[in-house]
Amino acid sequence: MKPLDPRLLRYARSTRAYLAATVVLGGLHAVLLVAQATLLASAITAVFLDGRHPAWLLLALTVLGRAGVAWLQELASARSAAAVKSELRGRLLGHLVALGPARRRPAGEVATLVTHGLDALDGYFAKYLPQLVLAVLVPGIVLVRLLPADLTATVTIAVTLPLIPVFMALVGMHTEAQNRRQFRLLARLSHHFLDVVAGLPTLKLLGRSRAQAGIIRRISAEQREQTMRTLRTAFLSSLVLELLATLSVALVAVGIGLRLVSGNLDLSTALLVLILAPEAYRPLREVGANYHASAEGLAAAEEVFAILAEPAAPDGTRAPVSGPIVFDGVEVRYPDRAEPALRLTATILPGEVVALTGPSGCGKSTALSVLLGYATPAAGQVTVGGVPLAELDRAAWRRTIAWVPQRPHLFAASLRDNIALDAGHTEAEIRAAAEAAGVSEFAAGLPDGYDTVLGDAGTGLSAGQRQRVALARAFARDAPIVLLDEPTANLDEATAAGVMAAIRELARGRTVLMAAHRPELISLADRVIEVGAPQLLPAGRS
Structure with a gap:
């Protein structure tokens, strides 16, 4: 599973501010999450053990604050994706013009790349990249809060957390190759279909239209099969990540239950650990899910970079002159x-x-x-x-x-x-x-x-x-x-x-x-x- 591709930021500088804002808002959201868990654990303990009225107003304000920060985070991440797509499209089209018709790529492939291909980058910039940073930041904030409350649960979470990135990396390498093949098949299908539509009158006159329909049917079947294989991999890998996270949370919960029954842990701490433990694993699970959603966009970005790497004819500065x-x-x-x-x-x-x-x-x-x-x-x-x-x-x-x-x-x-x-x-x-x-x-x-x-x-x-x-x-x-x-x-x-x-x-x-x-x-x-x-x-x- 890839981290941030530096070429995406090099070719799309306008997205850096939005990404920074998304990460900052994500960190603030994590702090409010810890505050909400602490208030919720205290409120439940106050109601069931002490009969006191908890600070519902403060808890409600915290929940509203989380909702507002989450909305701003979604807005910033959406702007980030829109900015990078716009800049990449502009650079790609400008470079294709500079390359000229002598090195022009098939129109169907370019159309698929500029439209559907780059649109798939939404998941990468709006979800995957911010979540990649939050996958380190949020568990760190959660562990810092749990450390003084319960050392045993903190150590258990810290030991089991690295298992998820290891499995994500193993699954991600396989997923990346499958998505690259799927996108290339889609580009080939688009190009062939465009050629057939453009030459349909000629094919009809020559009696070859049915043969071309068969070719399109065959390529479509290949693309459908490749898409289903990619989806199967995505679903199975998500299952693996969810299973790991669930088992890890269950391990923490079993330890909490045993110590709570034996009287070695108070209810407020137990509730705090049980509320925050799933939140420590959630960012890593979302990284895996968002990576699968953005893998097609990454395959398209690789094609864009390949085109941008093609050297164009050098441009001079002198004004045109007349003569032989x-x-x-x-x-x-x-x-x-x-x-x-x-x-x-x-x-x-x-x-x-x-x-x-x-x-x-x-x-x-x-x-x-x-x-x-x-x-x-x-x-x-x-x-x-x-x-x-x-x-x-x-x-x-x-x-x-x-x-x-x-x-x-x-x-x-x-x-x-x-x-x-x-x-x-x-x-x-x-x-x-x-x-x-x-x-x-x-x-x-x-x-x-x-x-x-x-x-x-x-x-x-x-x-x-x-x-x-x-x-x-x-x-x-x-x-x-x-x-x-x-x-x-x-x-x-x-x-x-x-x-x-x-x-x-x-x-x-x-x-x-x-x-x-x-x-x-x-x-x-x-x-x-x-x-x-x-x-x-x-x-x-x-």
């Missing part, structure tokens, strides 16, 4: 590939339209990723106007680029918002960009025109229409550099002709670098660069 874009012996490698993903030596001059050609897998898209800062060269460098790309401020550099990917992502928002992307464009600018990209041709036929809300990933539009929306974004951005990644792939000839007409208009007065296969698209370029072969400046350009 030079790939000087650039070589990009990926861990899962033996051969380089890209080898390129080339120069793109300002205002030039350049087509990158070559067989699939030669690195055309990787070259664009290098310019976007999503892929870091293992050898060589890229310079812009003589300044190394790595020294430029990445955010400022990307603002000078309009990127049209092969499969643009459209959001579940209006057509207007999908073109503007919250960049502060006026209605006239959006309309002009839509006109230039040919979006206006089909926008008029939509139910609400530019206010038509599209489905996720552009559901409701054809592939060619989605590509035109992406070109409209580039027109609206009005950036000096345009990157196009196979913009006419998977389009029929008529649709591709319309997209190429829009590209021809977009290229006016801009530097354009496009990955291209189709001869018609390549014909738009001033120059063609075959990726993998060294290039010289074109004749007459300097």
Whole structure:
């Protein structure tokens, strides 16, 4: 069973104050608990032996005080969990953006991790961590109070208490491994299900939808079985801890009963020991229970730390400059590939339209990723106007680029918002960009025109229409550099002709670098660069 993972505090500093408050309130709650036990033992003794009226008011105030402190403790622990989840989510999403699409993890796994996975940290921060400290603090306070009252009971509790952490550690190691497997199965199931839903029309056309349903059924069964094994372990381990605590309390109670019958112990002390003895073991039992409740969150946190440990491309500080874009012996490698993903030596001059050609897998898209800062060269460098790309401020550099990917992502928002992307464009600018990209041709036929809300990933539009929306974004951005990644792939000839007409208009007065296969698209370029072969400046350009 793990103590506090220092990485959780390193990546979530905002939770430290809440954790400290939770522990302080827990200590105050333990003091009030001892006071309540003392008052309750005295009250019962006063009623049954002396016939006196006990101090009910003081006892009631103590009980109310405990209730108030417990409420504040729950509030602080809940705030602690919310703070750490919010900060971890922000760091994770920011780092995923910095890593870029070249090292993007499966969307289903990331969605499960960011939502369900991190939500499971509630039990860790709200319950387990505070209880971990209180498991030492509360028994200590109880033993300090019992020591002057009954040395025998105090020694018995002190000897039996360490047995519970030993068994918790043994059970915890097994539980941790099971929860890690369970979370990975859940992430795999989420990713596969998302892929199937996204490709369901294609699978239906190819007659493979039933086969995928069988795969989902099999993975779901594996995940269900793993979850039940994890729950069985949790219940059995809780039984072991409860049994140990119960036997220990029974051992104390037997000793108290024998000495009370023999007259070696007074009733008030006996009652005090019997009331406080279970409270000495309770924090340790709750540590075990809360650990099982938070184990899935810990497995998710391990995945988060693995992503955060992946190095992102270094960010520079210099402002972007204009000038030739030079790939000087650039070589990009990926861990899962033996051969380089890209080898390129080339120069793109300002205002030039350049087509990158070559067989699939030669690195055309990787070259664009290098310019976007999503892929870091293992050898060589890229310079812009003589300044190394790595020294430029990445955010400022990307603002000078309009990127049209092969499969643009459209959001579940209006057509207007999908073109503007919250960049502060006026209605006239959006309309002009839509006109230039040919979006206006089909926008008029939509139910609400530019206010038509599209489905996720552009559901409701054809592939060619989605590509035109992406070109409209580039027109609206009005950036000096345009990157196009196979913009006419998977389009029929008529649709591709319309997209190429829009590209021809977009290229006016801009530097354009496009990955291209189709001869018609390549014909738009001033120059063609075959990726993998060294290039010289074109004749007459300097």
